[in-house]
Amino acid sequence: xxxxxxxxxxxxxxxxxxxxxxxxxxxxxxxxxxxxxxxxxxxxxxxxxxxxxxxxxxxxxxxxxxxxxxxxxxxxxxxxxxxxxxxxxxxxxxxxxxxxxxxxxxxxxxxxxxxxxxxxxxxxxxxxxxxxxxxxxxxxxxxxxxxxxxxxxxxxxxxxxxxxxxxxxxxxxxxxxxxxxxxxxxxxxxxxxxxxxxxxxxxxxxxxxxxxxxxxxxxxxxxxxxxxxxxxxxxxxxxxxxxxxxxxxxxxxxxxxxxxxxxxxxxxxxxxxxxxxxxxxxxxxxxxxxxxxxxxxxxxxxxxxxxxxxxxxxxxxxxxxxxxxxxxxxxxxxxxxxxxxxxxxxxxxxxxxxxxxxxxxxxxxxxxxxxxxxxxxxxxxxxxxxxxxxxxxxxxxxxxxxx
Numbered sequence: 001x002x003x004x005x006x007x008x009x010x011x012x013x014x015x016x017x018x019x020x021x022x023x024x025x026x027x028x029x030x031x032x033x034x035x036x037x038x039x040x041x042x043x044x045x046x047x048x049x050x051x052x053x054x055x056x057x058x059x060x061x062x063x064x065x066x067x068x069x070x071x072x073x074x075x076x077x078x079x080x081x082x083x084x085x086x087x088x089x090x091x092x093x094x095x096x097x098x099x100x101x102x103x104x105x106x107x108x109x110x111x112x113x114x115x116x117x118x119x120x121x122x123x124x125x126x127x128x129x130x131x132x133x134x135x136x137x138x139x140x141x142x143x144x145x146x147x148x149x150x151x152x153x154x155x156x157x158x159x160x161x162x163x164x165x166x167x168x169x170x171x172x173x174x175x176x177x178x179x180x181x182x183x184x185x186x187x188x189x190x191x192x193x194x195x196x197x198x199x200x201x202x203x204x205x206x207x208x209x210x211x212x213x214x215x216x217x218x219x220x221x222x223x224x225x226x227x228x229x230x231x232x233x234x235x236x237x238x239x240x241x242x243x244x245x246x247x248x249x250x251x252x253x254x255x256x257x258x259x260x261x262x263x264x265x266x267x268x269x270x271x272x273x274x275x276x277x278x279x280x281x282x283x284x285x286x287x288x289x290x291x292x293x294x295x296x297x298x299x300x301x302x303x304x305x306x307x308x309x310x311x312x313x314x315x316x317x318x319x320x321x322x323x324x325x326x327x328x329x330x331x332x333x334x335x336x337x338x339x340x341x342x343x344x345x346x347x348x349x350x351x352x353x354x355x356x357x358x359x360x361x362x363x364x365x366x367x368x369x370x371x372x373x374x375x376x377x378x379x380x381x382x383x384x385x386x387x388x389x390x391x392x393x394x395x396x397x398x399x400x401x402x403x
Contacts, residue, residue: 064162068097070155072118084162085134097158103132103142117144122152131165139165178236178350185229189222232362236350239369246373248286248397253328254278256289257313260296264304273304279316283326286397291370298363299332299390307387309335318393327376327395333383347380367392 058065064081068074077092077100085092085101092100103111111132117124129143140162147157196215200207207215238244261274303311311334318329339347346352348368352361371378376394383389 064160066092066097066101066160066162068158068160070157072097072158074100081162084140084164097160101160101162102135103140105130105132111142115144117146117158118155122148122154126159129161129163141165141168178233182229182233186226189225192222193219193226232366235366235369236362239366239373244369244373246288246291249289251285251287251289251292253282253285253292253315253330256293256296257315257330260293260300261313263297264300269304273309273311275310275312277312277314279314281317282315282328283317283396284398285328285394287374287394288370291374292394295367295370295392296330298367299392302363302390303332303334303388307334307336309385309387312383325395327393329391329393331389331391333385333389334387335383335385336387338382338386339380339388344380348378 058076058078059080061078061080064084065076065078066074066081067076074092074095074097077087077089079089081087081092082089087100097117098110098112101112105111105114115127117127124146126145127143129141131139132142133139141164143161145159145161146155147159148154149156196219200212200215204212235244257276257278261276264274265271300311300313311332314331316329316331318327319325343352348364350362350365352364368378371392371394374394374397376392378390378392381389381391
């Protein structure tokens with residue numbers, strides 16, 4: 001190891017049991033509904049800052065918003081609703097709600113007939129979110145709220161929220177892939193552990209001490225691999241749910257780098273393969289030492305396994321965050337083929353693998369989650385000698401009680 005230091009749809013009727021009201025005198029029901037739909041955004045804009053809308057326009061909402069009046073006709077159909085349903089807003093405005101949104105449940109039953117928003121129990125307040133189908137079989141997430149002037153009074157508005165299911169499906173696929181990957185990775189070491197322990201228990205007297213030791217060492221190594229996989233799974237769960245805890249303590253980042261390099265050299269790597277440069281003037285760093293070890297371990301393992309040539313680790317003082325707070329910057333680079341430009345945006349996603357040299361593809365995803373939990377940032381690029389270069393920055397992170 002070298003160490004360097006440098007200076008610094010259109011069918012159907014009216015909604016079930018919609019109240020029958022006289023049509024307006026100007027333009028008929030559709031004309032008045034269009035007028036009401038056009039006026040709604042302006043009304044929303046005119047609310048005071050403390051009001052419900054605070055200047056919000058329905059088209060500003062990321063979810064589809066459809067509002068029907070007391071007669072069951074659509075008076076608001078925002079841009080997101082048009083995008084999700086492919087029904088133009090000017091066509092939907094004034095239509096009966098069940099024609100503007102001809103929804104069916106997954107058994108093919110008409111949803112508005114089943115729910116009957118304008119009839120039924122006067123104590124109902126709406127419908128929880130559920131998967132429903134638009135014409136053509138497109139699946140959407142739909143929830144509804146029934147607005148009444150008094151708790152058991154007639155429904156004056158039906159407010160419907162629409163969401164696409166693409167993001168949820170991607171999330172479900174991601175979870176399915178995670179389960180499949182972890183199950184696959186666990187199968188091999190568990191098979192080994194079970195095989196060796198069964199063999200030792202059944203034929204203990206037949207083996208020499210050296211053979212027994214070899215088997216037990218293999219079992220120990222496979223048990224360690226299982227433990228690491230379970231730890232990765234728990235980390236991913238905490239990162240995804242925003243519950244990754246950071247227990248800040250003073251961290252000597254230079255010493256931590258030295259320990260990880262020593263682990264690799266003790267494991268058979270040549271000391272000459274590593275070059276460590278520690279810049280002077282490093283600020284005191286408060287971070288979770290175990291998680292920083294995990295970040296360094298993953299990045300060095302990635303460089304040794306997938307890279308080539310000298311692995312350079314540089315630690316330097318820097319500024320972090322928008323406020324220019326003091327921080328520490330760590331760069332890990334190698335001299336291998338590097339990461340293709342088209343793949344760099346996917347490096348920190350789940351299951352990304354830079355090569356076929358093993359691994360679950362979860363390590364860099366966890367690294368990014370840990371760094372961001374510390375308030376830091378991490379990037380990937382091409383190093384000065386062509387290999388991959390990972391750079392992460394950690395703010396000082398001094399606990400509030402010490403400020």
